[in-house]
Amino acid sequence: MPLKILIADDHDMVRETIVMFLDADGATVSRAASTLQEALQMIETDGPFDLVLLDYTMPGMNGLEGLKTAIKANGDKPVGLISGTATRIIAEQALALGAIGFLPKTLPAKSLVNAVRFMAAGETYAPVDFMSGKDDPDETDFEKDLSDREKQVLRGLLSAKSNKEIARDLDLQEVTIKLHVKTLCRKLDARNRTDAAMIARSAHFV
Template sequence: MKLRILIADDHDMVRETLAMFLGADGTVQTTAAHDLPEALAKMRSEGPFDLVLLDYSMPGMKGLDGLRTAIAAHGGNPVGLISGTASRLIADQALEMGAAGFLPKTMSAKSLVNAVRFMAAGEIYAPVGFMSGKEDPEETDFEKVLSDRERQVLRGLMHAQSNKEIARDLDLQEVTIKLHVKTLCRKLDAKNRTDAAMIARDAGFV
């Protein structure tokens, strides 16, 4: 009997490449979704699957909130996370929440197929090199463009704090926070403070 895998990713090339690798030997049947709402709809109409793979930063995910929703919707069946941007901390948190595994998009095709089979069999998969930090840089590309202070302010934005609240927490003037928010929006190409927080969350910044 074929393994049934749902691959949810907003990049066509990623979905198609994964489907090609997994379906190469004819033992895996893949179904595609391009965002979380479509994945949830297919889980309801065509599930349960032997494994659901979710891209961490696709539309609808809202960070790990989407993973939590999918795990609940899949009724105890395996749900794994794939990502090209998420940090080791995000991977740790995903596993703690009950994810079947975490797959960096940098994995080789052979490793990827083996990992998927492992998760579909009910095992937990986490790549040792990535999880030990050997393949994880000290800072992500996203973090490198930000100063330490900007990161502190950004965390405040991600917690929906006002400039006044952030200023109080960091012991700074409110006008200083306002300037940092302006700089953050420019650096992240964000429309406003809410957009900056969403961009940061999608990039796996914590």
């Protein structure tokens, strides 16, 4: 019986490549989504799926909060995480929250297909080399689009500091901090500075 799988990733090429590999191996990928919201809507209308694979940093994920939401939405069926640069710590936290597995996007096609079959069968999957820290990157998906200055400002937001306090700490003008906060909110898809701090905390940014 063909597997009913949902692939959710905001990178078209990555999503289509995974679908192509799975189809070539005889697995049936029922649906594909580019945001968490799309994935949740598909789970509601067409689910539960035998396996849902979520990209760690696609729109709407809000760190591991999106994973928790999807696990609840998909009932008792497996939900796994995919990422290009998420760290081993994030993978461990995802598994602790109930993820069926963690797939680095660097996995060879054959390993990817095998991993999908393992997870769809209810078996936990996480590459040994990755989980041992050998392939652990220095920077997470969450951080890679932020400048060093934006990271400094974000740490100030996490400490509940005002723009004035952050400006004093960084020896910058308050108006400059306001601009950085505005940019951060746009990049993180946050409603305001408090929301930006919550998103950063959920992504385990330190």
